[in-house]
Amino acid sequence: MENNQPIGIFDSGIGGTSIWQEIHQLLPNEKTIYLADSINAPYGQKSKQEIIDLSMKNTDFLLKMNCKLIVVACNTATTNAIQELRAKYNVPFIGIEPAIKPAATNSKTQTIGILATKGTLNSELFHKATEMYQDTTIMEQVGHGLVQLIEGGKINSPEMEDLLHSYLQPMIDANIDYLVLGCSHYPYLIPQIKKILPEHIQIIDSGQAVARQTQKVLEEKVGVSNLQTPEPIFYTNTNPKVLLEILNGKYTVEQIDF
Template identity: 35%
Template sequence: MSSAAPVGVFDSGVGGLSVLAELRRAMPHEEFLYLADTAHVPYGARSDDDIRELTDRAVSALHARGVKAVVVACNTASAFSLSHLRARFAMPIVGLVPAVKPAVEATRSGVVGVLATPGTLRGTLLADVIRQFAEPAGVQVLQAVSRELVPLVETGQADSPQTREVLRDVLAPLAGAGADQLVLGCTHYPFLAASLQAEYGDRFVLVDSGAAVARHTRNVLARNMLLTPHTRPGGVTYLVTGDLEAAQPVITTLSAQNVHNREDTPAEAVRAFSGRTTPLRIEPIYT
């Protein structure tokens, strides 16, 4: 396996762009292939077997294109597919774990909220981290679920009146119970920050796992001697299973949002993101 090969990143749709941004900050010289399975998003309401089958298909497609590792940048896919993927593929497979641990460590009220999809709540990963970190600390974890938020982000409505209304409804019980940390249990949800701020102000500290996953991925590549030898800025090719014309403006907008909304971007990562004056490389893949 060549260390110069790209890193694959997979999500059911555009939500994994929040993780991709962190990966590029941590590894600005790497090349990435980002696969968005927009033909089948959202995964959260699908059956367990369907989620595993779709995830396997996507990772197989990335493997066929020669990636050296895959980041499953989807909480729902991670909850059901990691063991299967690691048994099938010899390359490193990195998944997501809901960021309950840092939320438990930071809470002052003793109440932590988790905003997730139906699929993530059905899986074992969330229950495992609550049992491992929250219960021994005596921290109460309250869960909120929505089927509407992922489609809203996918259609470019992350900061819209409709999204704010959904957030107001699903998070009211958590706010009323005194939750001060909100774990974003889906990679789409960091894009809801503006709507969350508009509805709840500073009520919640938003916690997601993107930066931690990026650090872990870099460490995994380093241990396997797979970090790129290149010193030039890396790039991204975006692969879309669904409607390319519908996905392109959303990917373009969210990718730009990821770049410009961070004040603590390292200098070399700024150089890696700079010069985006040409259209993003977005290609169709299987449907």
């Protein structure tokens, strides 16, 4: 089944581009439209209703662009709003949740760490996921300040290094052997995190799993595109400088009032 309409992807900022990259790599013939709601980042500190409202606003924008499927490339928006989105809109949604299952299943020390936003860790969906692994100690850490530093273009700053040390050292001391990144911004911190973690601790994020699920839904329900190297479209409602840097200046980014 062929369908050349675009895939819509939204996040509370630039972090979801880590998900976009995995989708773009796996599905190069699909046209993608990425919406960065950076003016409202981070979502993790907002109320559930605010997150739902913003997610619906983002969805409305992408549906106006004729998107055939929407990827919620934000853990906080997925865990707080995806049920409401699926109930309201007649379009498939792909969500992103912390990859607790592979970490808990494969952990030898039965202790894993999760670095995520407050909104994700407090969500009902997250609590349901963790309840399944009673035999595993799950160390939860809210990544206060990390998203703001990433959005501010300060990935390699001393402030980032200090924050990461303070969040990760207690997990190292507790003998975790897996670290789950529970925010789509955080894969951009992997080089920094690797400098702090001992080599045996594995880092897991959800990007590849989301891309595979997107492919599955396209093939089974929506239809795949056969466009030849379509140019992705990026929108942001703040200064596009940091988004352009994350994309290595390869693509154009349009700043919009949104």
